[in-house]
Amino acid sequence: MAKLSKALAADLVARARAVRQRAYVAGSGFRVGAAVLGGSGAVYVGCNVENASYGLTICAERAAVCAAIAAGERELRAVAVVTGLQDPARPCGACRQVLAEFAPARGDLAVLLAGSGKAVARTTIARLLPDRFNFADIAKGRG
Ligand code: THU
Numbered sequence: 001m002a003k004l005s006k007a008l009a010a011d012l013v014a015r016a017r018a019v020r021q022r023a024y025v026a027g028s029g030f031r032v033g034a035a036v037l038g039g040s041g042a043v044y045v046g047c048n049v050e051n052a053s054y055g056l057t058i059c060a061e062r063a064a065v066c067a068a069i070a071a072g073e074r075e076l077r078a079v080a081v082v083t084g085l086q087d088p089a090r091p092c093g094a095c096r097q098v099l100a101e102f103a104p105a106r107g108d109l110a111v112l113l114a115g116s117g118k119a120v121a122r123t124t125i126a127r128l129l130p131d132r133f134n135f136a137d138i139a140k141g142r143g
Contacts, residue, residue: 004037004078004110009122012037012080013114015045016060020082023047023060032060033082038073039104061095065102076102078110079125088113088121096129 012035020033027050035045046063061081068076079099083089090113091099103109109125 003107004112008037009078009080009110009112009120012043012078013082013112013120015043016080016082017114019045019047020060020084024049026050027052027054027057031084034060034064035080036061036064036068036076036099037078038068038071039075039077040073042068042071042073044068044071044073059092059095061091062098065098069102074102075104076109077104078112080112080114082114085115086117088115088119091128093129096125097132100125100129100132101134 015035016033018033019035020031023031023033025031025048032048033045035043037043044064044067046060046067048058048060049063050057061079064079065076076099081091091111099109103125111123111125111128113121
């Protein structure tokens with residue numbers, strides 16, 4: 001399990017919970033907030049942004065990852081995801097793949113999942129997405 005202090009974990013969940021209020025959910029009404037901890041120690045947030053052309057919807061996790069990468073981060077240590085459900089929900093497959101791209105070369109990316117209740121589920125990206133597709137596979141077989 002990736003290491004993360006209790007205080008840092010609580011801060012990430014709080015930041016994800018706060019940004020969740022900014023979600024643009026004109027289609028579903030299902031707000032999601034995410035906060036990622038970059039290798040530098042900085043935190044970046046994102047919320048889901050829906051679109052009338054449904055397939056263009058961006059999940060909160062990927063919005064947060066994009067903010068981190070645009071700020072110069074290349075390794076992410078942790079992510080917190082908060083929904084309005086009573087119990088913690090799990091990140092979608094697309095977001096697992098995108099988060100895994102930036103998991104630390106050594107170690108793992110901690111995943112904290114929370115809902116409207118106090119429970120915070122803890123897992124890691126390696127558990128959520130074992131054997132992912134990666135650039136090393138592409139390098140083996142171009143053309
Ligand atoms: N959603 C996320 O933001 N993250 C996930 O991991 C799963 C789903 C959003 C997308 C859409 O705006 C709404 O939740 C319902 O699918």
